[in-house]
Amino acid sequence: xxxxxxxxxxxxxxxxxxxxxxxxxxxxxxxxxxxxxxxxxxxxxxxxxxxxxxxxxxxxxxxxxxxxxxxxxxxxxxxxxxxxxxxxxxxxxxxxxxxxxxxxxxxxxxxxxxxxxxxxxxxxxxxxxxxxxxxxxxxxxxxxxxxxxxxxxxxxxxxxxxxxxxxxxxxxxxxxxxxxxxxxxxxxxxxxxxxxxxxxxxxxxxxxxxxxxxxxxxxxxxxxxxxxxxxxxxxxxxxxxxx
Amino acid sequence: xxxxxxxxxxxxxxxxxxxxxxxxxxxxxxxxxxxxxxxxxxxxxxxxxxxxxxxxxxxxxxxxxxxxxxxxxxxxxxxxxxxxxxxxxxxxxxxxxxxxxxxxxxxxxxxxxxxxxxxxxxxxxxxxxxxxxxxxxxxxxxxxxxxxxxxxxxxxxxxxxxxxxxxxxxxxxxxxxxxxxxxxxxxxxxxxxxxxxxxxxxxxxxxxxxxxxxxxxxxxxxxxxxxxxxxxxxxxxxxxxxxxxxxxxxxxxxxxxxxxxxxxxxxxxxxxxxxxxxxxxxxxxxxxxxxxxxxxxxxxxxxxxxxxxxxxxxxxxxxxxxxxxxxxxxxxxxxxxxxxxxxxxxxxxxxxxxxxxxxxxxxxxxxxxxxxxxxxxxxxxxxxxx
Ligand SMILES: Nc1ncnc2c1ncn2[C@@H]1O[C@H](COP(=O)(O)OP(=O)(O)OP(=O)(O)O)[C@@H](O)[C@H]1O
Ligand SMILES: [Mg+2]
Numbered sequence: 001x002x003x004x005x006x007x008x009x010x011x012x013x014x015x016x017x018x019x020x021x022x023x024x025x026x027x028x029x030x031x032x033x034x035x036x037x038x039x040x041x042x043x044x045x046x047x048x049x050x051x052x053x054x055x056x057x058x059x060x061x062x063x064x065x066x067x068x069x070x071x072x073x074x075x076x077x078x079x080x081x082x083x084x085x086x087x088x089x090x091x092x093x094x095x096x097x098x099x100x101x102x103x104x105x106x107x108x109x110x111x112x113x114x115x116x117x118x119x120x121x122x123x124x125x126x127x128x129x130x131x132x133x134x135x136x137x138x139x140x141x142x143x144x145x146x147x148x149x150x151x152x153x154x155x156x157x158x159x160x161x162x163x164x165x166x167x168x169x170x171x172x173x174x175x176x177x178x179x180x181x182x183x184x185x186x187x188x189x190x191x192x193x194x195x196x197x198x199x200x201x202x203x204x205x206x207x208x209x210x211x212x213x214x215x216x217x218x219x220x221x222x223x224x225x226x227x228x229x230x231x232x233x234x235x236x237x238x239x240x241x242x243x
Numbered sequence: 244x245x246x247x248x249x250x251x252x253x254x255x256x257x258x259x260x261x262x263x264x265x266x267x268x269x270x271x272x273x274x275x276x277x278x279x280x281x282x283x284x285x286x287x288x289x290x291x292x293x294x295x296x297x298x299x300x301x302x303x304x305x306x307x308x309x310x311x312x313x314x315x316x317x318x319x320x321x322x323x324x325x326x327x328x329x330x331x332x333x334x335x336x337x338x339x340x341x342x343x344x345x346x347x348x349x350x351x352x353x354x355x356x357x358x359x360x361x362x363x364x365x366x367x368x369x370x371x372x373x374x375x376x377x378x379x380x381x382x383x384x385x386x387x388x389x390x391x392x393x394x395x396x397x398x399x400x401x402x403x404x405x406x407x408x409x410x411x412x413x414x415x416x417x418x419x420x421x422x423x424x425x426x427x428x429x430x431x432x433x434x435x436x437x438x439x440x441x442x443x444x445x446x447x448x449x450x451x452x453x454x455x456x457x458x459x460x461x462x463x464x465x466x467x468x469x470x471x472x473x474x475x476x477x478x479x480x481x482x483x484x485x486x487x488x489x490x491x492x493x494x495x496x497x498x499x500x501x502x503x504x505x506x507x508x509x510x511x512x513x514x515x516x517x518x519x520x521x522x523x524x525x526x527x528x529x530x531x532x533x534x535x536x537x538x539x540x541x542x543x544x545x546x547x548x549x550x551x552x553x554x555x556x557x558x559x560x561x562x563x564x565x566x567x568x569x570x571x572x573x574x575x576x577x578x579x580x581x582x583x584x585x586x587x588x589x590x591x592x593x594x595x596x597x598x599x600x601x602x603x604x605x606x607x608x609x610x611x612x613x614x615x616x617x618x619x620x621x622x623x624x625x626x627x628x629x
Contacts, residue, residue: 136332138328139335142334145321146346146396147320147322156337160336161336235379238336
């Protein structure tokens with residue numbers, strides 16, 4: 001009982017604080033400043049999302065098959081070294097990846113998408129590979145023993161059982177992707193980075209925040225969307241969040 | 244029918260070659276259960292898995308119904324062999340119903356048929372279809388999962404079944420129940436079954452034949468009774484246990500030992516007659532009183548017949564127990580021990596006395612199978628064609 005009333009008190013205090021913050025921002029004119037950037041935010045957020053969407057879906061489309069191929073028994077000899085290369089790849093900062101892709105592809109959307117694609121590819125491939133390799137060998141034996149073909153084993157047993165891990169990879173990768181898109185501005189691909197970096201340069205905190213806050217919100221929304229998809233798509237029997 | 248012909252598996256390991264199966268020759272006749280029995284690591288699982296080619300034999304062949312399986316399509320072969328793996332291996336991403344119907348779906352059955360089949364199988368393994376079919380494997384106990392594993396293997400009604408310790412995770416009471424259920428089912432289905440176990444009692448109960456393995460070699464292959472009566476060597480003997488004679492009690496039915504010669508008196512006879520009969524038949528203690536439908540009503544003891552005068556109907560004692568022809572000797576022995584008697588009357592289905600079983604006859608029956616050396620090699624040789 002005391003705990004509940006304490007929680008209630010905290011909640012009320014929080015609401016009051018938010019209200020006061022609103023009152024202050026209204027009176028100081030900050031809100032008007034933000035509203036000034038609203039059209040820019042809308043335009044750039046859409047651009048931002050497009051960059052994520054294109055690079056992210058390309059990455060998913062390539063990474064999952066890549067992970068599947070690497071996890072096949074016949075690939076066992078190359079798989080480990082390939083994964084080593086990918087692991088080293090993940091440690092390269094995304095900014096460096098973007099810089100590299102710019103030096104090959106020049107300036108604009110294409111090098112930005114490529115750089116983001118590479119940065120997103122790695123975690124998904126790694127998780128797909130690890131998820132498939134982690135499927136209990138007894139399941140594989142049972143699947144083979146009842147006469148499933150290799151393709152049936154992959155589709156009906158391996159992928160469903162690895163799906164949770166694969167989704168975890170997609171979730172991490174896309175969240176990182178959204179958070180990295182601002183850097184794409186540096187090689188001329190636009191996105192909310194435009195407000196952030198220009199705001200920093202002009203020492204205009206409101207401008208910077210009008211880029212940073214929507215970026216953070218986008219990351220949270222994308223994360224939530226992927227998490228919900230995973231919740232719905234991964235079968236209940238192998239879905240720890242639905243157990 | 245399953246026939247193994249010089250089946251051999253050598254694993255190459257970093258520590259050198261391990262021979263897990265060494266020139267195994269054996270044949271399981273159609274419709275029989277063969278138990279592969281032996282200590283851990285002796286090659287039971289390896290031998291089993293070579294039959295459905297989960298493990299490729301190093302050399303040797305497997306014949307199913309006289310057909311060499313080496314060149315058959317592996318998937319086709321496996322869909323016709325029910326397989327229960329040692330680790331259960333239910334698919335956690337599928338519901339129980341989906342798990343059970345996997346093979347029928349692979350074989351292209353239509354939906355109504357395989358759903359019907361799932362319910363039928365659930366009844367067979369004594370789990371409520373409505374409660375379980377929609378659940379996932381992680382919502383079942385280990386024993387329940389194991390039963391589902393058996394149901395999955397049975398789903399498409401394959402003529403041949405391979406089962407690797409299918410009842411290992413079930414507690415002793417439920418295991419006995421499920422073994423009985425399985426045997427009943429087998430009587431109707433008549434599948435050819437290879438069944439791995441390391442429980443000697445399970446082997447004796449379930450097996451039409453038992454194959455004893457030791458370090459990759461088939462030591463002895465015989466019916467449970469032959470095995471217990473005439474173990475080939477010290478290893479088999481020690482593996483079967485020192486009470487192996489007692490284990491045979493399970494296998495022998497009263498019908499095999501009963502003597503239909505039994506002296507009786509009727510209630511209207513005098514005790515004098517009873518005493519004379521006791522002496523005639525050479526009984527030590529007592530004689531049975533039966534009514535005119537030959538149902539047992541009581542016993543007249545020798546002491547009573549000698550010291551008392553009168554009619555049997557006024558002086559009999561209760562019959563401590565009777566046995567029927569289909570009881571096994573284990574029950575008979577137990578009744579004899581608990582009632583401190585050396586013989587029991589046998590009754591038929593209608594409850595009429597049809598003979599007697601004595602301790603002497605039991606020990607003689609069991610002993611006669613232990614003694615003859617001339618019989619033992621014959622059974623072993625016919626089973627293990629070297
Ligand atoms: N894949 C493998 N590689 C190397 N050695 C193996 C392999 N599989 C089995 N063995 C070895 O072969 C021998 C027989 O193994 P197997 O699994 O057939 O034993 P088992 O009789 O089924 O034992 P358990 O009762 O413990 O299940 C063991 O010595 C085991 O270590
Ligand atoms: Mg085994």
